[in-house]
Amino acid sequence: xxxxxxxxxxxxxxxxxxxxxxxxxxxxxxxxxxxxxxxxxxxxxxxxxxxxxxxxxxxxxxxxxxxxxxxxxxxxxxxxxxxxxxxxxxxxxxxxxxxxxxxxxxxxxxxxxxxxxxxxxxxxxxxxxxxxxxxxxxxxxxxxxxxxxxxxxxxxxxxxxxxxxxxxxxxxxxxxxxxxxxxxxxxxxxxxxxxxxxxxxxxxxxxxxxxxxxxxxxxxxxxxxxxxxxxxxxxxxxxxxxxxxxxxxxxxxxxxxxxxxxxxxxxxxxxxxxxxxxxxxxxxxxxxxxxxxxxxxxxxxxxxxxxxxxxxxxxxxxxxxxxxxxxxxxxxxxxxxxxxxxxxxxxxxxxxxxxxxxxxxxxxxxxxxxxxxxxxxxxxxxxxxxxxxxxxxxxxxxxxxx
Amino acid sequence: xxxxxxxxxxxxxxxxxxxxxxxxxxxxxxxxxxxxxxxxxxxxxxxxxxxxxxxxxxxxxxxxxxxxxxxxxxxxxxxxxxxxxxxxxxxxxxxxxxxxxxxxxxxxxxxxxxxxxxxxxxxxxxxxxxxxxxxxxxxxxxxxxxxxxxxxxxxxxxxxxxxxxxxxxxxxxxxxxxxxxxxxxxxxxxxxxxxxxxxxxxxxxxxxxxxxxxxxxxxxxxxxxxxxxxxxxxxxxxxxxxxxxxxxxxxxxxxxxxxxxxxxxxxxxxxxxxxxxxxxxxxxxxxxxxxxxxxxxxxxxxxxxxxxxxxxxxxxxxxxxxxxxxxxxxxxxxxxxxxxxxxxxxxxxxxxxxxxxxxxxxxxxxxxxxxxxxxxxxxxxxxxxxxxxxxxxxxxxxxxxx
Numbered sequence: 001x002x003x004x005x006x007x008x009x010x011x012x013x014x015x016x017x018x019x020x021x022x023x024x025x026x027x028x029x030x031x032x033x034x035x036x037x038x039x040x041x042x043x044x045x046x047x048x049x050x051x052x053x054x055x056x057x058x059x060x061x062x063x064x065x066x067x068x069x070x071x072x073x074x075x076x077x078x079x080x081x082x083x084x085x086x087x088x089x090x091x092x093x094x095x096x097x098x099x100x101x102x103x104x105x106x107x108x109x110x111x112x113x114x115x116x117x118x119x120x121x122x123x124x125x126x127x128x129x130x131x132x133x134x135x136x137x138x139x140x141x142x143x144x145x146x147x148x149x150x151x152x153x154x155x156x157x158x159x160x161x162x163x164x165x166x167x168x169x170x171x172x173x174x175x176x177x178x179x180x181x182x183x184x185x186x187x188x189x190x191x192x193x194x195x196x197x198x199x200x201x202x203x204x205x206x207x208x209x210x211x212x213x214x215x216x217x218x219x220x221x222x223x224x225x226x227x228x229x230x231x232x233x234x235x236x237x238x239x240x241x242x243x244x245x246x247x248x249x250x251x252x253x254x255x256x257x258x259x260x261x262x263x264x265x266x267x268x269x270x271x272x273x274x275x276x277x278x279x280x281x282x283x284x285x286x287x288x289x290x291x292x293x294x295x296x297x298x299x300x301x302x303x304x305x306x307x308x309x310x311x312x313x314x315x316x317x318x319x320x321x322x323x324x325x326x327x328x329x330x331x332x333x334x335x336x337x338x339x340x341x342x343x344x345x346x347x348x349x350x351x352x353x354x355x356x357x358x359x360x361x362x363x364x365x366x367x368x369x370x371x372x373x374x375x376x377x378x379x380x381x382x383x384x385x386x387x388x389x390x391x392x393x394x395x396x397x398x399x400x401x402x
Numbered sequence: 403x404x405x406x407x408x409x410x411x412x413x414x415x416x417x418x419x420x421x422x423x424x425x426x427x428x429x430x431x432x433x434x435x436x437x438x439x440x441x442x443x444x445x446x447x448x449x450x451x452x453x454x455x456x457x458x459x460x461x462x463x464x465x466x467x468x469x470x471x472x473x474x475x476x477x478x479x480x481x482x483x484x485x486x487x488x489x490x491x492x493x494x495x496x497x498x499x500x501x502x503x504x505x506x507x508x509x510x511x512x513x514x515x516x517x518x519x520x521x522x523x524x525x526x527x528x529x530x531x532x533x534x535x536x537x538x539x540x541x542x543x544x545x546x547x548x549x550x551x552x553x554x555x556x557x558x559x560x561x562x563x564x565x566x567x568x569x570x571x572x573x574x575x576x577x578x579x580x581x582x583x584x585x586x587x588x589x590x591x592x593x594x595x596x597x598x599x600x601x602x603x604x605x606x607x608x609x610x611x612x613x614x615x616x617x618x619x620x621x622x623x624x625x626x627x628x629x630x631x632x633x634x635x636x637x638x639x640x641x642x643x644x645x646x647x648x649x650x651x652x653x654x655x656x657x658x659x660x661x662x663x664x665x666x667x668x669x670x671x672x673x674x675x676x677x678x679x680x681x682x683x684x685x686x687x688x689x690x691x692x693x694x695x696x697x698x699x700x701x702x703x704x705x706x707x708x709x710x711x712x713x714x715x716x717x718x719x720x721x722x723x724x725x726x727x728x729x730x731x732x733x734x735x736x737x738x739x740x741x742x743x744x745x746x747x748x749x750x751x752x753x754x755x756x757x758x759x760x761x762x763x764x765x766x767x768x769x770x771x772x773x774x775x776x777x778x779x780x781x782x783x784x785x786x787x788x789x790x791x792x793x794x795x796x797x798x799x800x801x802x803x804x
Contacts, residue, residue, distance in 0.1 A: 014456045048476065054416045057483045066494050067479035070472035074450060077469035081459045092468050097543075141499075 001033040001164045005155035009172040010229040011075050012042035021082035033123050037133040037155040038079055040071025059107040065145045072132035080130045090128040095135030102136035108147035109136060114161035149210020156213045160220035167224050174228040175236030176208050178399040179256040183387050186400035190236050190255060197254050197342050198238045200376045204340035205259030252352060253397045254343035256390050262310045264336050264368055264380055265319060268329040269304040283322050289315040293371040293378060308369050336368060337386045340378040347374055359396035365389050403435040403566045407557035411574040412631040413477050414444035423484035435525050439535040439557040440481055442473025461509040467547045474534035482532045492530040502538030510549035511538060516563035551612020558615045562622035569626050576630040577638030578610050580801040581658040585789050588802035592638050592657060599656050599744050600640045602778045606742035607661030654754060655799045656745040658792050664712045666738050666770055666782055667721060670731040671706040685724050691717040695773040695780060710771050738770060739788045742780040749776055761798035767791050
């Protein structure tokens with residue numbers, strides 16, 4: 001039993017839809033229980049969202065969801081028609097027809113339950129369900145959408161609900177790479193990645209899969225394969241590492257990710273760590289500002305310390321408004337980017353930070369802030385040095401060699 | 403109680419959708435029971451149909467209906483959002499949510515029933531229902547669409563089901579004219595038109611309303627107003643003529659219509675009228691060819707006669723294939739157009755035909771075939787003389803004078 005998901009670029013034109021129909025036709029020769037989840041045609045959701053935004057209304061409405069859900073409605077209809085043309089029996093299903101029940105949070109609904117009876121009936125009838133991703137229906141019968149990473153999340157959630165063996169995410173890249181190949185020509189596809197590494201990479205800026213869908217895969221232990229629709233020979237398998245994989249020595253660093261869109265705020269001479277954090281971060285969280293890296297200096301002789309945190313660039317107005325109320329001297333630095341090293345091997349290997357700083361020092365790359373988790377190390381560097389940083393670290397940690 | 407319907411050009415851009423929201427807002431100040439039916443944004447249905455057709459699949463499928471129904475889904479969502487922005491409470495409804503139940507004929511479904519309870523509930527709740535025209539749901543829960551004239555038909559059918567006082571069709575022209583103003587600059591808007599005149603005009607080529615929707619208005623006696631969205635001062639009211647209107651002397655001819663797209667077929671020396679008609683028109687009807695005008699000459703001394711009929715130009719291949727099987731000598735003329743005179747006054751006035759032929763003879767316009775109903779007279783003329791024909795008849799019957 002298999003769930004296939006095709007992204008927007010994979011169904012971006014009639015030719016591409018016909019190509020996807022051929023892939024489904026081929027797989028269905030050997031796999032009888034197949035469910036297909038489809039995104040809107042590339043550019044369509046953006047077009048609809050732009051129309052909506054020009055009205056100047058909040059997106060957290062049933063109107064927004066009804067509008068953007070029409071994008072997937074068109075693509076499932078076209079894909080099912082392309083399969084019909086090939087003589088293949090399939091049934092296009094909107095989110096609500098496929099049994100996706102969500103909460104009522106318009107534009108960012110969460111899947112509560114998937115009633116798979118309809119899909120099971122279609123299988124019994126020899127028909128392939130072609131399901132609109134990204135959408136569902138709430139208890140009141142209103143159409144909802146899932147927000148960012150929605151279609152991938154639909155696919156993995158469906159695989160979990162059906163108890164599928166695997167969820168294949170067809171997209172326009174051949175998997176997850178050791179670094180962005182546009183920045184780092186030596187970057188190499190990673191054949192197998194653990195859920196936790198993938199989640200770290202996604203959270204730290206790699207764009208292949210949304211953390212939400214990886215989290216779901218990890219929770220229900222559904223292996224996710226990232227496959228290039230236009231070159232199906234290569235892929236990355238994201239899975240729970242089991243005994244077989246544990247036999248291998250994990251590399252210290254598996255991959256690098258980066259994210260351009262950030263500012264670094266430093267509050268000078270804060271005094272009472274816990275209280276100050278609460279006074280500052282509480283209101284920021286109320287405004288929906290996502291605080292990423294937090295770091296503080298050790299207190300000086302008078303007990304004062306500097307507190308730094310990073311957040312997305314678009315939140316700068318909210319942040320400055322609150323900092324002014326906070327009443328403490330502060331600095332806001334923009335033009336900065338994150339570069340992160342991720343790898344489960346970092347758990348058992350010491351000296352990663354030392355190696356990173358040595359490599360960066362050799363290249364005269366200044367680091368404004370660092371942060372680490374059990375399996376990642378993040379450095380904040382000037383945006384104009386991101387490429388150089390990634391190239392140096394990729395080479396320094398020999399990520400180009402399998 | 404009022405049903406408003408806005409066509410594709412009326413909601414063709416965000417600015418226009420905001421304009422429509424302003425109109426609804428204004429009308430809702432005095433009219434509390436208001437239902438709004440909306441078409442897809444101009445060009446959107448054509449875009450979706452072109453995508454579908456490029457797959458080379460029949461349109462009589464659930465995939466086609468699901469696809470094209472997404473056009474109205476987008477426009478009701480946007481219009482409802484524009485009303486929200488104005489602080490006006492409304493609810494976007496897809497065809498199935500609004501209670502439109504149809505038969506199962508995909509791409510040309512007929513409305514069987516409208517369950518208006520949801521709309522009544524919204525009124526009780528102070529919300530204006532914004533309804534996707536052109537679509538419904540069949541007994542199996544599949545989304546269907548109504549085919550040509552669909553959104554107008556949705557609106558008039560809803561007005562009938564609700565028992566509304568009037569159905570207002572907002573479009574991009576100021577009503578029905580005595581002739582096409584692009585061809586005949588003297589053409590005048592007709593303030594009041596009977597259902598039967600409007601139906602004749604629509605059947606004979608005038609594009610303002612589809613005959614299907616006018617027929618429904620006539621059946622349920624729902625007055626239809628054709629209003630210009632961009633200039634609401636003027637309109638045409640289409641209604642059952644009652645005692646008040648009967649006081650007026652009906653003009654002999656109310657309006658002219660024309661249709662460019664036809665061929666005229668003449669079968670020579672047919673012998674047995676009824677049998678030959680059956681042998682020829684049966685198979686043509688099976689092929690879906692719509693025969694329009696039929697006329698035959700009186701039989702000659704041997705009992706032979708010539709049989710002529712007109713049909714749409716695109717059917718020429720089907721027609722010629724069948725004529726070859728029919729085995730009788732035939733002529734096919736293309737480059738012909740219909741010009742029709744319509745008016746309830748023709749019932750009681752003789753001499754219309756004589757006047758028509760006198761006018762056309764003065765202009766040396768040849769007539770290849772004629773046909774008449776109780777309230778219309780149709781002439782087939784060379785396409786290059788259509789403008790001249792219309793201008794001459796418009797002048798000859800003084801249609802420019804109220």
